[in-house]
Amino acid sequence: MDLNGGDTSRHIVSITSDVSFGGSHTSGLIIVFLTALLGASLGFLSNFVLTYLKARSDNSTNIWNKYCDSITVAGNYSSEYWCLPMQSVLPGNASEKAKALKIQGQHLEAKIIGIQQYLINLEAMLDKEIPDADLADLKVAREDFYISLSGGDFLERNGQQAVERARKVQFDAAVYVALVQKGIRERLKTRTILRRLGQVMAIRFAKRKSS
Amino acid sequence: MSNAIAETPEVNGPASYIKIAEDYSRTPGGRKKVTGPFSGEEFREKLLVPHLKSALSGHGYVNVVLDGVAGYPVSFLEEAFGGLVRVDHFAKADLNNVLKITANSGRFQTYSDLARRFIETAENE
Numbered sequence: 470m471d472l473n474g475g476d477t478s479r480h481i482v483s484i485t486s487d488v489s490f491g492g493s494h495t496s497g498l499i500i501v502f503l504t505a506l507l508g509a510s511l512g513f514l515s516n517f518v519l520t521y522l523k524a525r526s527d528n529s530t531n532i533w534n535k536y537c538d539s540i541t542v543a544g545n546y547s548s549e550y551w552c553l554p555m556q557s558v559l560p561g562n563a564s565e566k567a568k569a570l571k572i573q574g575q576h577l578e579a580k581i582i583g584i585q586q587y588l589i590n591l592e593a594m595l596d597k598e599i600p601d602a603d604l605a606d607l608k609v610a611r612e613d614f615y616i617s618l619s620g621g622d623f624l625e626r627n628g629q630q631a632v633e634r635a636r637k638v639q640f641d642a643a644v645y646v647a648l649v650q651k652g653i654r655e656r657l658k659t660r661t662i663l664r665r666l667g668q669v670m671a672i673r674f675a676k677r678k679s680s
Numbered sequence: 681m682s683n684a685i686a687e688t689p690e691v692n693g694p695a696s697y698i699k700i701a702e703d704y705s706r707t708p709g710g711r712k713k714v715t716g717p718f719s720g721e722e723f724r725e726k727l728l729v730p731h732l733k734s735a736l737s738g739h740g741y742v743n744v745v746l747d748g749v750a751g752y753p754v755s756f757l758e759e760a761f762g763g764l765v766r767v768d769h770f771a772k773a774d775l776n777n778v779l780k781i782t783a784n785s786g787r788f789q790t791y792s793d794l795a796r797r798f799i800e801t802a803e804n805e
Contacts, residue, residue, distance in 0.1 A: 557715045590787050612793060616758075618754065622755065625710045
C-alpha cells in the first residue's frame with residue numbers, strides 16, 4: 470500500500486510494461502534503420518564496384534582502340550613510303566626532285582620506326598589481355614605486319630614504287646587489327662571472366678596446398 | 681629475368697656477349713652496307729660471324745642482347761640473322777646450339793622472335 474492507499478505493486482507493473490513497450494518499439498526502429506543502412510551500403514558498394522569495373526573496362530578498351538588506330542596509321546605511313554619512287558643512295562648528279570623525294574622518304578622512315586617501337590612497347594601489356602587460345606595467331610599476324618612495315622628493302626629503296634608491298638602492308642595491318650579487336654572482345658565476355666576467375670582461384674588453391 | 685624466346689635453345693659453355701646497343705649502335709640501319717652506316721650486313725660480318733665461328737670452334741656460345749637500341753628496322757634483323765643461313769651458310773642446327781638471342785625487356789621480345797623466325801625460314805642462296 471502507498472501513502473494514498475493505492476496498490477504500489479500494480480503501479481510498478483504498469484510502469485514496467487510501458488517501459489517495456491517503449492523499448493521494443495525503439496529496438497524495432499533500430500533494426501529497421503540498420504537494415505536500411507545495410508541495404509543502402511550494399512547497394513552503394515555494388516554500384517561502386519560495378520562503376521569501377523566498367524570504368525576500368527572502358528579505359529582498357531579505349532587504350533586498345535587507340536592501339537588499333539596506331540596500327541592503321543603505321544600501315545598508312547608504310548604504304549605511302551612504299552609508293553614513293555625514292556632512291557636511298559643518290560648519284561652525284563641527282564635532281565632536286567630526287568633529293569626532295571629522299572627527304573620525304575627519310576621522314577617516313579623515321580615515323581615508321583617510331584610508331585613500330587610504340588606498338589612493340591605496348592605488346593607485353595596487350596598479350597596479358599588476349600586469351601591464350603588467340604595469342605599464337607595474334608603473334609604470327611603481328612610479325613607478318615612488322616615484316617611488311619619495315620622489312621624487305623626498307624631504308625634501301627631503288628627509285629621504284631613498290632605498290633604490291635604498299636597493298637600487303639594494308640592487308641597485314643587489317644589482319645592484325647582484327648585479331649587485336651577479337652582478342653579484346655573475347656576478354657570482355659562473361660565466360661572468359663569466369664574462366665579467368667577460376668584460373669586465379671585454382672592457382673591460389675594450389676599455392677595454399679603446396680605451402 | 682631474361683625473356684629469351686621459348687625457341688631459343690639451352691646453350692652451354694662460356695658465353696660471348698654481343699650487346700648491340702653498346703658494341704654496335706643504338707640506331708641500327710638497314711640491310712646493306714651500301715645504303716648507310718650500321719647495316720645488318722655490316723653487323724653480321726664484323727661481329728656476329730667472327731663470334732659464331734669462335735664459339736663453334738671453342739664449344740661456347742654467343743649471346744646477342746637486343747635491348748637498348750632505338751628500334752630495329754626489320755630489314756636489319758633479316759639481313760643480320762637470316763643472312764647467317766642465306767649468305768654465310770651456317771647450319772640451322774649449329775645456330776641452335778651456339779646462338780642465343782636475348783631480350784631482357786618485353787619491349788624487345790618481338791625483335792627476338794623475328795630474329796629467330798628469320799633463321800628458321802632462311803634458305804641457302
